[in-house]
Amino acid sequence: MRTSDKHTKIIEAAITVFARKGFFSARISDIAKEAQVADGTIYLYFNNKYDILISLFEEEIGKIILEVKLLMEKESDPRSMLQIFALHHMQLMEEKRELAEVLQMELRQSNKFMKEYRNTKFIEYVDVVSAIIHKGQEEGVFRKSLLPGVFKRAFFGALDETSRLWVLSPDHTYTIAEAAQQISDIFISGIMAEGQA
Amino acid sequence: MRTSDKHTKIIEAAITVFARKGFFSARISDIAKEAQVADGTIYLYFNNKYDILISLFEEEIGKIILEVKLLMEKESDPRSMLQIFALHHMQLMEEKRELAEVLQMELRQSNKFMKEYRNTKFIEYVDVVSAIIHKGQEEGVFRKSLLPGVFKRAFFGALDETSRLWVLSPDHTYTIAEAAQQISDIFISGIMAEGQA
DNA sequence: ATCTTATGAATGTGTATTCATTCATTTTTT
DNA sequence: AAAAAATGAATGAATACACATTCATAAGAT
Structure with missing residues (x-):
């Protein structure tokens, strides 16, 4: 052993x-x-059962953040960055179903039984999206009127809910890649600045 | 008594x-x-503790569906319908915080401990959105290439995650109405058919 | 007087956590 | 080089407790 x-x-x-x-x-x-x-x-x-859950969060989300940040460094166009984020997020849910289920379910629950625990890793992950929006706004690609704090939640929520249901349902009428494409298309064309292609 | x-x-x-x-x-x-x-x-x-939770789901979501369907009947433009759905959903979360928290948290959890229970009421609620998309596509307002099954999840997920966080965080940099407006704006302008205003 | 509704103490079960014990390795002694 | 002693990781049976559910009894309604 x-x-x-x-x-x-x-x-x-x-x-x-x-x-x-x-x-x-x-x-x-x-x-x-x-x-x-x-x-x-x-x-x-x-230390105890909670501690297993918290460690699991920290370590696994930590790995995901590293991956995503690496991917983002290779891109400069905010539109591509959103697309890549979406695809990567949803592929992750497909490849690591069990982890995905735990993160999605217990993440919501967690605040309740661990009042003191602030899931900073998770916040860091979602903030990757608001950083992209900010960059896009500075470059004049995305509308200035967008609230990055609203957008990051909306975008993450859309991806998360879609992948959650995809994982749950046994018959798939669409692929993970299609869903990611549709969602990033909707969001991107929905937030372009006036006069941009 | x-x-x-x-x-x-x-x-x-x-x-x-x-x-x-x-x-x-x-x-x-x-x-x-x-x-x-x-x-x-x-x-x-x-009958037992679970039964309280299930009854709670059925009855409360039932009321919400009635309200929403009534609102939808008064509208005919698919764009307005999405806007109204978004605003109504988010106002609900604001007005009935406790109910919102229970629905959001336990909805995810519920599959796990009640394998047999299929939350049909919840599906019915989200299907209001796919019906709107379908209508918009038939009228040529929304792109035909949209998958209504993806859209409904994405739209619902965006609203739900944004309101979830709004309810949790103590300091609000935006109002519920602003968030609802931004989200429906993004989605609507993101799904318009070519050549539509 | 009977039936219905309500009570809350008692019961029983499930399971998180503890801790005395085991035993394979490593270190020290001869 | 062999024997003895020490170590501490691993075990799993025993403990302790929380809490869902029951039911004998009481209160209220008709």
Whole structure:
């Protein structure tokens, strides 16, 4: 049992179990079994059940942010940046279904049972979008009247809700890429400055 | 103790308590206290804790659907219909904060712990949007290439996420009406058919 | 007097967390 | 080089507690 990172194994097991049952219905023993570890071992790596969830958030969203920021650095046109953000976000939901479910569901719930916990990683992720809008406005591509704070939520909400339902429903009348394309098209042509193509 | 509808009192209390603590952390005794009723009385009106949540969904979303459909009947321009839907949805979130929080949070969670329960009322609500798109496409106002199934999710998601955050954050840099206006503007000008104003 | 509605203490279950014990490795002693 | 001692990661049975649900009893209505 050397050479196996228990911390990572537990986090991965927790993603699977939380996705299947939800945080509250998930039992520590479920996670332990999934991770092939004793119940008590979990408490050597995490303080309690909440702590597993929070660590999971921080670490996984952290990775996503790194990826996205890297992608954004390679682009300069704000329109392409939005398109790429949309596609990347939705592909992520497709490729990492379990993680997606946990993030989408428990993110909402989390404020309730962890009053003190402010999900700063998540804010950082969504702020990538407002930064794009800001850039687009400065370059005169996007309307100045747009409120970046409204836009980032609307754009993220649109992507998130669409991918959430896509993951849930068994029969897909459209692909993830099509949906991402449609959504970024709508938003981009909806926010162009006057006189821009 | 006549003249007071216990069923309604319990539902209202449950909205308050679920909003404050979330479904899982809410205790039956909390709801009973809030409704000024004994713990056991709740079981005269509901089968169990889940049943309270489901009844709450059905009844409250039912009322909202009635309101919205009435509003839609008074309009004929698909663009105005989207605007009105957006404004109405967001005002609802402002006026009925507690209900909004419960619907937004538990709606996501609900699939997990009630596998059998399909939230048909909620689907009916969102389908109001796809009906508008369909109408707009038939009249040649909206692009034919739009997938109504994608649009309804994107539009609803945008409104929902924006209002969710508006309700959570203490300092508002914009009003609900402004946000609703911006979002419907973006979507409408983003989906117009070629050659339309 | 009977039926309906309401009460809240008691019950029972589920499960998060603890902690005494095990045992494979590593370190020290001879 | 072998034996003895120390270490601490891992275990999982035992604990402790929270809380949904029940039900014997009471209050109110007709």
